[in-house]
Amino acid sequence: MKIKIKGLGEFQLNPGLPLKTLIPEIKKITSQLPIGFKHNHEYIDWHYSFNEKDLENLELEPIFSSNKEALIFLRHTASHVLAQAVKELFPEAKLGIGPPTEEGFYYDIYYKKPFDEEDLKKIEEKVKEIIKKNLSLERREISKEEARRLFERLKEDFKLELIEELPNSKVSIYSQENFVDLCKGPHLLSTGEIKAVKLLSVAGAYWRGDERNPMLWRIYGTAFFSKEELKEYLERLEEIKRRDHRKLGKELELFTIEEDIGPGLVIWLPKGAIIRNIIENFWKEVHLKRGYQLVYTPHIALKDLWKVSGHLDFYAENMFPSMELENRAYQLKPMNCPFHIYVYNQKRRSYKEFPIRYCELGTVYRFERSGVLHGLLRVRGFTQDDAHIFCREDQLEEELIQVLDLVIYFLKIFGFSEYKIFLSTRPEKFVGSPEIWDKAELALKKALEDKGLEYEIDPGEGVFYGPKIDLKIKDVLGRFWQCSTIQVDFNIPERFDIVYIGEDNKFHRPIMIHRALLGSLERFLGVLIENYAGAFPFWIAPVQIKILTITDRTINYGEKVAEIFKKEGFRVETDFRNEKLNYKIRIAQQEKVPYMIILGDKEEQNQVISVRTRRGKVINDLKIEEFINQIKTENQPEYLLNESS
RNA sequence: GCCGGCGUAGCUCAGAGGUAGAGCACCCGAUUCGUAAUCGGGAGUGCAUGGGUUCGAAUCCCAUCGCCGGCUCCA
Numbered sequence: 001m002k003i004k005i006k007g008l009g010e011f012q013l014n015p016g017l018p019l020k021t022l023i024p025e026i027k028k029i030t031s032q033l034p035i036g037f038k039h040n041h042e043y044i045d046w047h048y049s050f051n052e053k054d055l056e057n058l059e060l061e062p063i064f065s066s067n068k069e070a071l072i073f074l075r076h077t078a079s080h081v082l083a084q085a086v087k088e089l090f091p092e093a094k095l096g097i098g099p100p101t102e103e104g105f106y107y108d109i110y111y112k113k114p115f116d117e118e119d120l121k122k123i124e125e126k127v128k129e130i131i132k133k134n135l136s137l138e139r140r141e142i143s144k145e146e147a148r149r150l151f152e153r154l155k156e157d158f159k160l161e162l163i164e165e166l167p168n169s170k171v172s173i174y175s176q177e178n179f180v181d182l183c184k185g186p187h188l189l190s191t192g193e194i195k196a197v198k199l200l201s202v203a204g205a206y207w208r209g210d211e212r213n214p215m216l217w218r219i220y221g222t223a224f225f226s227k228e229e230l231k232e233y234l235e236r237l238e239e240i241k242r243r244d245h246r247k248l249g250k251e252l253e254l255f256t257i258e259e260d261i262g263p264g265l266v267i268w269l270p271k272g273a274i275i276r277n278i279i280e281n282f283w284k285e286v287h288l289k290r291g292y293q294l295v296y297t298p299h300i301a302l303k304d305l306w307k308v309s310g311h312l313d314f315y316a317e318n319m320f321p322s323m324e325l326e327n328r329a330y331q332l333k334p335m336n337c338p339f340h341i342y343v344y345n346q347k348r349r350s351y352k353e354f355p356i357r358y359c360e361l362g363t364v365y366r367f368e369r370s371g372v373l374h375g376l377l378r379v380r381g382f383t384q385d386d387a388h389i390f391c392r393e394d395q396l397e398e399e400l401i402q403v404l405d406l407v408i409y410f411l412k413i414f415g416f417s418e419y420k421i422f423l424s425t426r427p428e429k430f431v432g433s434p435e436i437w438d439k440a441e442l443a444l445k446k447a448l449e450d451k452g453l454e455y456e457i458d459p460g461e462g463v464f465y466g467p468k469i470d471l472k473i474k475d476v477l478g479r480f481w482q483c484s485t486i487q488v489d490f491n492i493p494e495r496f497d498i499v500y501i502g503e504d505n506k507f508h509r510p511i512m513i514h515r516a517l518l519g520s521l522e523r524f525l526g527v528l529i530e531n532y533a534g535a536f537p538f539w540i541a542p543v544q545i546k547i548l549t550i551t552d553r554t555i556n557y558g559e560k561v562a563e564i565f566k567k568e569g570f571r572v573e574t575d576f577r578n579e580k581l582n583y584k585i586r587i588a589q590q591e592k593v594p595y596m597i598i599l600g601d602k603e604e605q606n607q608v609i610s611v612r613t614r615r616g617k618v619i620n621d622l623k624i625e626e627f628i629n630q631i632k633t634e635n636q637p638e639y640l641l642n643e644s645s
Numbered sequence: 646g647c648c649g650g651c652g653u654a655g656c657u658c659a660g661a662g663g664u665a666g667a668g669c670a671c672c673c674g675a676u677u678c679g680u681a682a683u684c685g686g687g688a689g690u691g692c693a694u695g696g697g698u699u700c701g702a703a704u705c706c707c708a709u710c711g712c713c714g715g716c717u718c719c720a
Contacts, residue, residue, distance in 0.1 A: 114649055203715030204648030211717060215648055218715070246713095250656080259693080259711050318719085364720090369646050370711090372718060384720065470720095485720065519720040551677045578677070586681035600679055612680060 001052060004059040005037070013050070018139070020046035020189060034062035035070040035193075036186050045073060045186035047139030047174070065225045075100035077137065077188040078127075078197055078223035079107045084179035085126035086111075086219070089119075095181065096158045096207060096216045103233075104222030108205055110158065115202045115217050123219070124199045134192030135176040139185065147171045147182065154180070158207065158216075196230035197223040240477060245529035246375040252534050252591065254525075254542075255376065264373045264380030266522055271542035274571065276521055278540050280361055282637050283385055283410075283518070290406060292359040292387060297339035299363060303329035308495055309338045310431050314464035318366045336362035337489075337514055340388040341496045344510075349500040351392060354510065355399050359387035361521070376526030377481070383521045389513040390493075392500075396511055400447035400486065404469075407484045407517045411473055413637050414528060415537075418474040421453055424461035431465055432491040440488040441467045465491040466514075475531040483519030483527065488512075535592040535614060538634045545631075546593045547574045548584040550600035557604040561597060561624065568628055570635070589614060595631070 003013045003022075008029055011022050019037075023046070026033065037044040037060035044060060063070050079098035086093050086109055096108030109115075115123070142150070144163055150173070151159040159182045163171060174183045176191060188194070199221040207213035224230045241247075249255045254272030257265065268276055284294060303322045306312045311319065315334060322329040333339075340358045349356070363383045372378055391399050411419065423444055426437045444467055448455050455469070462468055471484035489512040499507040518524040528536075538544055545565055549558045555576045565572045573593070575584045581598065588596045596612040603609055608621045633639060 116649085201714065202649075205716045206647075209717065211647060215716080217648085220715085257712095263711070366719085369718070371646060371648095371716085373712090378719070382720065483720070516720065521720095523720055548680090550679055553677075580677090580683060581679055583682050584680095589681055596680085598680065602679085610680085616680085618680060 001050075003050075005034075006059060006061045008062060015052045016049050018047050018049045019044070032064060035065050035067075035188065036063050036073045037061060038063055038069070043069070043072060043186040045139070046189050047137060047185070047187065070225070071223075072100050073186050073188050074194060074225060075105040075223050076183075076186060077191065078194050078221065079105040080137075080174065080176065080179070080181055080183070080187070081127050081130050081191055081194065081197075082107050082123070082199070082219060082221060083109070083181060084130055084176065085123050087179060089122060089126055094158055095156055097162070098181075104200070104220060106218050106220045108207070108216040108218045110207075110214065110216045114204070115219065120199050120202060120219070124197075124221075127197060127199070127221075130177075131191045131194050131197065133177070134190050136190045137174055137176045137187050139172055139174050139187070141170045141172050143170055147173065150180070151182065156182075193225070194223050195225050196227045197221060198230060198234070236477065240479075240530075243477070243530045243533045244375075245377075245526040248529050248534040249376070249526075252529075252542075254529065257375070257379075262380070263370060264368060264378070266376060266379055266381065272525070274542045275536065275540050276525060279518075279521070279525075282413075283361070284359075286406075286410070287359045287387070290357075290402075291355075292357040295340065295343050295358050295360050297336060297343075297360060297362060298333075299365075300330045300332050301338065303331045305338050306331050309492060310465060310495055311335065311338075314429055314431065318368075320365055320367050332365045333362075334364050334366045335514075336360055336364065336384065336386045337388055337492060337512070338496070341492065341498060344390055344498055345496075349390075349510070351500055351502045351508070354500070355389050355391040355395055357387060357389045359385075362386045376522045376529075379520075379522050382523065384516045385518045385521065385524075386514070386516050389515070390498075390510040391513070392508070393511060396443045396488070396513075397447055397450065399513055400443060400488070401450055403486050403513065403515050403517075404447060404451050404453065407471060407486070407515075410517050411471070411484070412641060414524075415531060415640065416473040416475070420472045420474070420480055421448065421455035422458040422461070422470045422472070423448065423455050424458040424463075424468045424470060426467060427460045427462050427464065429464055430462070432494070436490045437462075437467060440490055443488055444469050444486070463487055465489045473527070475527060477530075481523070481527045483524055484517050485515065485519065487514040489514055535594075537640055538594045538631065539637055539639065541592075541594050542571065543573045543591065543593050544571045544635075545573075545595045545597055546588045546591070547572065547576075547597045547599065548581060548588065549574075549576050550581050550598065552576075552578060553601060554599045554604050558599050561599060561609060564624060565597075565628070568632075570631065585612065 001013055001015060002010050004010050008026060011025055013019065013022060023033065036046065039058065039060050050058065076099070079100065083095050083098055090111055092112065094110040096110065098105065098107030144166070147163050148160065151163065162182060171182060172184055174181055174185060174187055199219060201220045203218050204215045205218040207216055222230070222233060224233065249272070252271060253269045254275070255269055256267045258267065261267065288294065311334060319334050320332045322331045343358050344356065361383050363381065365381045368378060368380050389399050425441055426434065430437065448469065466487050466489040468485055468487035470482055472480040472482045474480055493509050493512050498510060500510050502508040547558050547562050549555055558574060558576055562572050562574050575588065585596060592614055594614055598610040598612060606621065608623055609627060611619045611622055611627060
């Protein structure tokens with residue numbers, strides 16, 4: 001039978017024989033063997049064999065080591081090597097699952113005691129030994145019955161559980177040396193193809209992610225086709241550590257989370273608060289321009305409000321418990337929506353008024369389990385850049401498009417031009433009828449398609465009152481963060497029975513869109529800190545200019561210059577201390593101040609300034625007005641947008 | 646919440662049963678020095694909190710709180 005390989009031609013392959021029997025033949029054509037293949041979105045490795053029926057019209061797409069997908073083969077095999085190493089060192093260990101991931105691979109393994117650093121070291125050595133032996137892998141398809149017997153003999157309880165859930169009557173197993181694992185592949189030809197591997201950490205993980213199940217030990221590692229790539233990856237990890245917003249937040253005095261105040265509760269220090277203030281002002285300005293109306297609402301409300309809204313039925317586990325006063329129960333707000341309903345309800349609404357857009361930087365409190373808190377990215381009190389849009393059904397799509405437009409505008413301003421978009425559909429616990437949900441989901445879909453945005457469906461991940469679009473933004477290091485969310489809601493308007501008078505003089509129910517563009521200011525600022533590595537663009541830098549004197553003689557001139565810049569509205573600090581210039585530059589550099597103005601006798605004589613940027617560029621003898629003009633443009637939020645386009 | 650690790654001056658960290666230390670920051674003094682750390686001096690912590698073991702605990706044990714890495718969950 002013939003088999004086609006894209007770009008390499010046709011080959012004679014006998015049914016039942018693995019692809020790797022073709023290697024001598026293929027080597028005649030190319031010196032570079034593919035790592036594996038792809039067919040109809042499925043990965044196929046050299047160990048696959050086909051029957052006659054499979055082979056009809058089969059054309060494989062080769063995957064070479066330069067292709068990102070080749071890493072899946074590599075890392076999957078690396079995880080098997082890891083499992084083999086653990087089994088050799090700890091024969092009683094029981095294997096869970098061991099898949100490749102975005103960045104590497106892991107294997108979940110049950111053992112009577114946790115693996116510590118020492119164990120990890122030993123395991124890594126063993127892994128390297130196994131790689132060095134360059135063991136060939138084998139793939140076999142066996143019946144479920146046979147698999148059951150095999151893994152019973154091996155006492156692999158978790159594998160037995162997996163076998164029972166596999167849909168086909170046959171399952172595949174991969175082996176190397178005396179190690180065998182239930183696995184659908186794909187894998188490398190042999191362990192020696194793993195050129196660089198490193199085990200990174202161990203952590204507990206529930207079997208199948210369910211907290212009712214026993215806990216296994218998850219060993220994380222990563223692997224590459226070359227040592228250089230591994231080195232690059234490890235350097236990237238270092239870079240991530242350097243950019244950690246918790247570390248930078250402390251160093252740059254942006255915010256603090258104090259044990260005495262409470263976990264997940266943020267204090268904005270002056271330097272962080274000014275950034276937040278600048279962003280908030282910009283945000284308000286843009287919203288007012290785009291037809292939103294600004295409102296303010298309280299932080300607590302009577303418990304009954306949350307009964308009506310459905311939060312107490314569907315969201316209670318995320319809410320702080322209520323407090324009683326004068327026989328009435330109050331509730332700290334986890335969302336702003338019910339309040340905006342009351343803004344809407346201030347008067348009888350006409351169809352002519354729509355769309356009505358209320359926005360608020362609303363601070364909400366949500367109870368998050370202690371183990372999930374993480375710096376600014378996951379907190380218990382946060383301020384959403386929230387808005388609720390009330391509109392008619394015929395306006396829904398247009399409004400959604402405008403919201404998408406606005407969110408893309410905001411993200412661009414902050415340097416985020418890439419994102420992943422998810423459409424989250426109806427969850428298990430929901431309010432309203434399935435028909436209404438379908439309608440809402442369709443509206444979101446249409447808006448995305450109108451804008452030509454690609455998206456993935458996230459089944460069952462909607463909020464209890466409606467489906468949503470989430471945007472995950474990609475930062476400079478290629479990591480994704482969820483910030484923006486756009487939600488359609490047909491339900492809460494119904495629960496609060498809000499209406500408007502239509503053209504037909506009858507009551508109608510408006511539709512509500514909930515949306516947060518930056519998400520929460522806390523999380524967004526956390527992401528911003530990491531994205532800019534603390535070196536904020538000029539318009540949001542807490543200190544924009546630092547004035548450094550060379551000797552005490554120029555302090556007077558320094559004060560004069562500082563005054564000029566302050567009067568122009570720039571955020572200026574001075575360092576007139578009796579220290580060497582080098583020292584002052586070093587400090588300003590560490591504070592990541594965009595511009596240092598350096599003043600000595602020469603500058604004073606000519607009434608000019610010397611400027612040093614935080615990137616080390618020096619411009620001597622600048623006229624003050626000239627520099628002011630330059631930084632005035634740079635002080636605009638849209639400055640970077642225009643620069644890059 | 647669960648699993649593992651950690652918790653020493655404002656910050657970064659050393660000390661691992663014999664009574665607490667370094668660098669930076671801070672205060673004082675000298676120096677007035679042109680693009681990433683000038684020199685000298687001084688003050689400051691009783692080791693997250695509570696309990697226990699011991700002649701003696703920052704060091705060992707237990708509990709609580711918090712943080713870190715994961716699991717689960719989310720803006």
